[in-house]
Amino acid sequence: MVNLPKRGRGAVTAQLSTRFALPAREEDGDWLDMAETLDGPAPKLRTTVTEEAARSILSRNNSPDIPFDRSINAYRGCEHGCIYCYARPTHAYLDLSPGLDFESKLFAKPEAAKLLRKTLARKGYTPAPIAMGTNTDPYQPIESQYRLTRQILELCLETGHPVTITTKSDRILQDTDLLAALAARKLTAVAISVTSLDPALSRKLEPRAASPAKRLAAVRQLSAAGVPVWVNVSPIIPAITEEWIERILEAAAEHGAQGASWIMLRLPHEVAPLFREWLEVHFPDRAEKVMHLVQSMRGGKDNSSDFFTRMKPQGVWADLVRARFNKARARVGLNNQGPELDCSQFVAPDRHGQLALF
Template sequence: MVSPPPPRGRAAQSSALSTRFALPGREADGDWLDAMEDVDGGPPPLRTTVNEEAARKIISRNKSPDVPFDRSINAYRGCEHGCIYCYARPTHAYLDLSPGLDFESRLFAKPEAAKLLRRELGARGYSPAPIAMGTNTDPYQPIEARYRLTRQILEVCLETRHPVTITTKSDRILHDLDLLAELARHRLTAVAVSVTSLDARLSRSLEPRAASPAKRLDAIEKLSAAGVPVWVNVSPIVPAITEEWIERILEAAAARGVRGASWIMLRLPHEVAPLFREWLAAHFPDRADKVMHIVQSLRGGADYQSDFFTRMKPQGVWADLIRARFRIAKARLGLGDHRADLDIAQFRPPRRDGQMTLF
């Protein structure tokens, strides 16, 4: 039994299912693969499919002490950007799908997202606080061009004067520059653009369907020029692969008007670790062992630590070195911390059925 070669334009090397839930594995028969190669010239391209999900709620709550927000919106499940390191990949295992290729190609959209948001913001006793978008999957991944769910959500936020933050790797965010500029005028939004390197070839390998580094920097410049508070997120830092770019990313982003910067070390929860190891073996076999040795030195000897107060804070000499480099570069460039001071006092509940409420 052998597996077919990974499709071009995808980061994951396989469609293996999670073993955490005792799901059956998927393997292609070797004879069938040989015949397909001879007769058909190889497997067909892996197409992206989108299923529509009838969600009951759209605002997700969390009580994690490791993140600076208590609520978020993810209008999509899965992400076509296909970043090999994405910590959200294991969520596809709950759907009996592969955190590997399925996460990149079998997507879900919640077409009623804006309607659900309007209902939840209008609920009796709702208390406003910034809603984070881009916390699990990118709100500006390619299927946003078709569904426009992120834009619809921003329209509700502007109508209700509700603060919202966005994290993205896509210059598609510029399609909503009109809404973001207006939200920014009311101190209701802030944007973080994630940049992992300035090497387009490396980015195509790590994040095969995300915008190129040049396009992300262009988005930063245009957001800043429009008055939208924008930060650069050097995330994730992959030891011995992307860390060489830290200072150059900060310099390029500072030249384009970012207000501050943040960084996150590579995280490999659950099925992400074996997927990342496969990717290393395929793309960086010469240093795969070195990379994983450094990763484990940051996580107490393991691929990952999931405990609160630990998972977001790598430890050890390597982590201390990166912290020092980041601190020195930020000070030299005059960059602040990634912190958004948004106004929650302007919030007004949405209209119900097109009518204003009496009370």
């Protein structure tokens, strides 16, 4: 029986993790063939949101591969459904599928801003840019309901704390007022991820994310508001999206972006089999070629998780992409480094929500 993609979803199945010895759930193939005849069509897969009583909100890391040491993720899971998302394996910790569960069974942390306030108020806290959008998108659809990202930005503006955002949603424009105010004080920078300029391809890769045209429109509007915007050509997928590199950079410059960066496709843990399954459904003619190129950049494996190498693909094909990107970026006049944000304006809040008095 061939699995067919579900409309509006990235993953093909609710593939479970085997990393934590969790009990597997299997359905009999003959029964699946009979189920629709006996019971009618399966119910539409709907998104659910569970509110999580988190104990903390600021995550720390000491990775040498990423340019920040702290981040916030006010949501778990992401309805955008990007098949390549390296955050998918986090749902395995919840005994949920990194496949369809990741994009349909979401978690929100309503106390995110209050928890951050407590953290910023701690004696000895030293400010450094907080990264948002490093795991799941802070502007996925449920942000319109919960407004957790906006609450965090309001707190950053109140306390003079620098913050960066990575997103592939034009929903970020709802917070242009806050982002412009933060940018005027050199407290923020935004990265908009663009994988291709083909809306049909984007619907397959990232079915509930904004179209490429809407993302570029967000770049233009944020830039016009004084917000420093970068375009992140991420991920670059060999033989799928790499043909768009130059055209994305040209469009980024035309829409007012200040700089651009790129990340090669990464397939940690459960993402690799989910991506292989997606390839067989959507690009069976080149699935083998894509995985051969991926492995050629990762030491013969689907993924490399080692520090210093996981974000730096190796090999001839990787070198070619790197040279193409650097040449095109220089040609259109985009920067290769983001702006330095100002950490000197930070004033710690007190626990009651008012700025400390001096």
